[in-house]
Amino acid sequence: MASQTNCSVDIPAGRGRRILAQAAAGLLRTLWHCRFGLVDAQRRRKIVGQQARRFCEAMGPSFIKLGQLASVRPDVFAPETVFELERLQDRIAPVSTRVIREAITRQLGADPDRVFADFDDEPLAAASVAQVHRARLRQAYRPVRGAVLPAGTWVAVKVLRPGIDSIIAADLAIARRWAQRLSRFRRLARWGPIELVDEFADMLGRELDLRNEGRTADRFGHDFKDDPQVRVPRIIWRHSTSRILVSEFVEGWRLNELGAAERAGIDARRLAIHGADVFMRQVLVLGYFHADLHPANLFVTPEGQLCFLDFGIVGTTTAAQQEAIAQVLAGLVYGDAARALRYSRKLGLEIPETQVEPIRAKIEQLVHTHLLAPATADVRGFALGFLSTLTDFRVRIPAGYGLLIKALVTVEGVSHAIYPDLDLMEAAQPFATRLIAAQLMRPERLRERVAAARSAAMEALLA
Amino acid sequence: MNNFVELLAAWALFHESADEGWKAAVARGRAQTPGAMKDGPDAFVEGLAALVDEEKERLKQRLAEESTTPEKGTPSESAERLEQLGFEIAELRGQVESLQASIDGIADQLQR
Numbered sequence: 343m344a345s346q347t348n349c350s351v352d353i354p355a356g357r358g359r360r361i362l363a364q365a366a367a368g369l370l371r372t373l374w375h376c377r378f379g380l381v382d383a384q385r386r387r388k389i390v391g392q393q394a395r396r397f398c399e400a401m402g403p404s405f406i407k408l409g410q411l412a413s414v415r416p417d418v419f420a421p422e423t424v425f426e427l428e429r430l431q432d433r434i435a436p437v438s439t440r441v442i443r444e445a446i447t448r449q450l451g452a453d454p455d456r457v458f459a460d461f462d463d464e465p466l467a468a469a470s471v472a473q474v475h476r477a478r479l480r481q482a483y484r485p486v487r488g489a490v491l492p493a494g495t496w497v498a499v500k501v502l503r504p505g506i507d508s509i510i511a512a513d514l515a516i517a518r519r520w521a522q523r524l525s526r527f528r529r530l531a532r533w534g535p536i537e538l539v540d541e542f543a544d545m546l547g548r549e550l551d552l553r554n555e556g557r558t559a560d561r562f563g564h565d566f567k568d569d570p571q572v573r574v575p576r577i578i579w580r581h582s583t584s585r586i587l588v589s590e591f592v593e594g595w596r597l598n599e600l601g602a603a604e605r606a607g608i609d610a611r612r613l614a615i616h617g618a619d620v621f622m623r624q625v626l627v628l629g630y631f632h633a634d635l636h637p638a639n640l641f642v643t644p645e646g647q648l649c650f651l652d653f654g655i656v657g658t659t660t661a662a663q664q665e666a667i668a669q670v671l672a673g674l675v676y677g678d679a680a681r682a683l684r685y686s687r688k689l690g691l692e693i694p695e696t697q698v699e700p701i702r703a704k705i706e707q708l709v710h711t712h713l714l715a716p717a718t719a720d721v722r723g724f725a726l727g728f729l730s731t732l733t734d735f736r737v738r739i740p741a742g743y744g745l746l747i748k749a750l751v752t753v754e755g756v757s758h759a760i761y762p763d764l765d766l767m768e769a770a771q772p773f774a775t776r777l778i779a780a781q782l783m784r785p786e787r788l789r790e791r792v793a794a795a796r797s798a799a800m801e802a803l804l805a
Numbered sequence: 806m807n808n809f810v811e812l813l814a815a816w817a818l819f820h821e822s823a824d825e826g827w828k829a830a831v832a833r834g835r836a837q838t839p840g841a842m843k844d845g846p847d848a849f850v851e852g853l854a855a856l857v858d859e860e861k862e863r864l865k866q867r868l869a870e871e872s873t874t875p876e877k878g879t880p881s882e883s884a885e886r887l888e889q890l891g892f893e894i895a896e897l898r899g900q901v902e903s904l905q906a907s908i909d910g911i912a913d914q915l916q917r
């Protein structure tokens with residue numbers, strides 16, 4: 343029953359069986375830990391999440407990537423699973439430098455020692471699909487924005503692991519075959535396994551062409567050009583292809599390396615708030631946001647800037663959504679659950695009339711226990727509780743909505759890594775206010791909503 | 806003239822949007838947890854005031870500038886447009902450079 347796409351893909355012998363064996367073992371472990379269904383639903387979903395994470399880590403790159411993609415999709419998977427998958431370990435054994443050097447030579451038509459001034463054989467990082475090495479520019483380069491990068495500038499050379507495409511294609515072919523089998527069961531078909539695999543294949547495909555990431559990085563840097571606290575490495579396109587991305591190397595601390603000494607040198611509280619601001623500006627003004635923020639993708643530079651790396655997953659928002667999101671945020675910030683819910687429905691959350699009241703009551707309770715009552719607001723706890731509630735009430739979560747909530751939680755995590763005592767809700771109050779006002783003041787909004795007011799004013803003036 | 810009316814319209818909208826429902830919502834939020842949100846409505850009003858002021862100034866300035874340079878747009882607008890254009894051209898250049906790198910790679914493969 344192989345589909346057309348399967349035919350052209352080489353599936354290594356035994357790969358399907360190995361995956362199946364791992365999955366079966368995982369399933370057994372899950373059943374055991376769940377006491378064969380005797381533990382409560384939330385606990386069960388958490389255990390499933392833990393086992394899914396172990397399974398992904400054991401199965402290698404495509405599953406790690408799949409897990410990472412799943413970790414921003416609370417619309418598809420149970421919230422507890424999604425939060426667990428976030429902890430997926432992405433650091434794996436590096437590929438030998440010889441192989442990386444060959445890959446660069448094949449891609450650029452010259453060996454790394456001719457392309458770069460110094461090519462560091464020691465990898466900087468080895469992740470599931472790519473490996474990063476440091477090098478220096480041989481010639482000056484004029485990037486898409488900002489000043490010319492002089493010869494000798496340190497750069498980060500990100501290279502896709504050779505053969506990664508075929509590994510992923512093979513795994514996807516297996517996944518597709520299973521999806522077809524599963525979709526024959528009516529109960530599972532509702533879940534859309536084939537569409538899901540296709541969607542993941544799509545996202546993975548986009549991640550496997552590094553030029554997408556480079557373009558987003560340049561665009562992001564351009565949009566934040568007036569913000570001296572935001573840094574985005576510029577891309578050296580002359581040495582970049584779909585499989586190699588060369589960007590200026592940025593010195594800094596990863597968030598989990600930030601100690602007291604580092605914090606002392608920068609205004610950590612301001613930077614943490616600024617990080618949240620930057621995110622809000624992306625979501626509510628620019629219409630796209632970095633949806634794959636995690637501590638390894640964010641640096642703090644010695645100059646006290648935030649440096650954003652790795653624009654693999656990007657979410658988008660339309661003007662109408664931006665307005666509703668601002669309202670939801672304001673509702674949460676001011677403890678107004680009814681408002682948050684009303685505008686969530688505008689964002690595509692379909693809640694039957696009869697369930698609005700019980701869900702509102704539950705949200706109100708969550709807002710109080712997680713956001714307003716504690717000394718420091720706990721957005722993560724709130725989001726998990728909120729998504730769990732929706733799951734319990736069987737409310738379908740729209741993809742964009744889920745992505746956004748996940749991203750908001752990450753922003754809190756990031757802000758806390760910079761300044762542990764930050765209360766995001768408190769910091770957001772004046773900001774949420776300004777946002778709503780700014781939304782209402784937009785010319786296109788004015789034009790649309792005040793036609794009547796305008797003609798009345800005109801008449802008054804002419805009278 | 807149009808901008809002046811827009812300013813009035815902005816004001817009109819403001820009064821319309823800071824409606825009783827919104828005010829009540831803020832008050833409701835406040836009533837739920839005394840203390841925890843004591844800054845809420847104040848911060849809200851302050852934010853609004855600041856924004857209205859900013860917008861007023863901006864509109865006023867645009868009005869003044871527009872009466873002197875009717876069609877071409879303000880110098881700062883032109884500069885911004887030029888910058889945007891510059892960025893887009895540079896983006897295209899980046900794409901071409903990247904294609905060139907790929908071509909070099911393919912050419913080298915063919916020669917081997």
Ligand SMILES: Nc1ncnc2c1ncn2[C@@H]1O[C@H](COP(=O)(O)OP(=O)(O)OP(=O)(O)O)[C@@H](O)[C@H]1O
Nearest residue numbers: 432467469471472474498575589590591592638652
């Ligand atoms: N421009 C840069 N300057 C400094 N370090 C960099 C730069 N680019 C990448 N790195 C280092 O390489 C690591 C991996 O890079 P990146 O996150 O882009 O790869 P990835 O394969 O997408 O990883 P992940 O799967 O974890 O997102 C980063 O965490 C960082 O330590």
